[in-house]
Amino acid sequence: AFLAKGPVVLIFFLGPVLAFGLFQKEKTALKGLLFLPGWLIFAVLAISWYLYALVHLGAEPFESVIRLDIVQKTVGKSNKDPFYGYFLRLFASFLPWVLIMVYKTKTQIKSLFSNYETSYFSYAFFVPLMIMSLISEKHGKYILPLFPAFAVFLGVWLSSCWADLKVWWEAKANGRLAWAVASVLVCYFLFYSVVEPRIYRYRYESLGPIVAKLQQLPEKTRIYSFARVPNRVVYYYGRP
Helix, strand or coil: CHHHHCHHHHHHHHHHHHHHHHHCCCHHHHHHHCCHHHHHHHHHHHHHHHHHHHHHHCCHHHHHHHHHHHHHHHHHCCCCCCCCHHHHHHHHHCCCHHHHHHCCHHHHHHHHHHCHHHHHHHHHHHHHHHHHHCCCCCCHHHHHHHHHHHHHHHHHHHHHHHHHHHHHHHHHHHHHHHHHHHHHHHHHHHHHHHHHHHHCHHHHHCHHHHHHHHHCCCCCCCCCCCCCCCCHHHHHHCCC
16 A cells, blocks of 8 residues: 555554553553564565665655645645545445444444454544544545445444334334335446436537548648546547
8 A cells, every 4th residue: 555655644553553552551552563573574575666766766756745735735735625525535435335324323332442353444444534534635536445334334233223223113024125225226226227328428429520521631730639538548448
């Protein structure tokens, strides 16, 4: 993760382990953060590529990344994205399962954070989420490392709800669960196969007339665009 995304990934590791160690009084976790042989292995694997690139490319590309992709996106943006931006993205990404959080909310959160088996996943979700929400610029891809922890977080919540439903519904519980899961799968299938292609069809249909017009121009005609044309247009148009 460090090789692919850089130092920001440490937020998803150091913060949760530190919070888990302090609040659960788990000395093993805190000792793990100070385990020097482990950090040495990490340094050899994670930093070696950066050193190689620094020797061959010089410092300028790194300075640009630090200035634009780290400092500016973290604290330098004048029109900051709203604090709750990532909360909305997670809500949309985990529908309909995220709706389980309206069930015994206060009791469940208290239980998730106090229970030893579930508390780490709770910290692994909430601590990075709060830190990332303070950053100026927010993109959905930045919080992808949160998805596994949030899935476990919701899964434990759903398990508790299911235990209560089995008491209330008795013999009908399994059948109703099967129908609910089947209904959700059908809804997903219909959305991605029928609804989504219609919603985003402008991405495909708008390119045909543009390409046809360009092909009518003389071969050496200079063509200008308002901004750099993204590579995604090849995907949307279906060919170069």
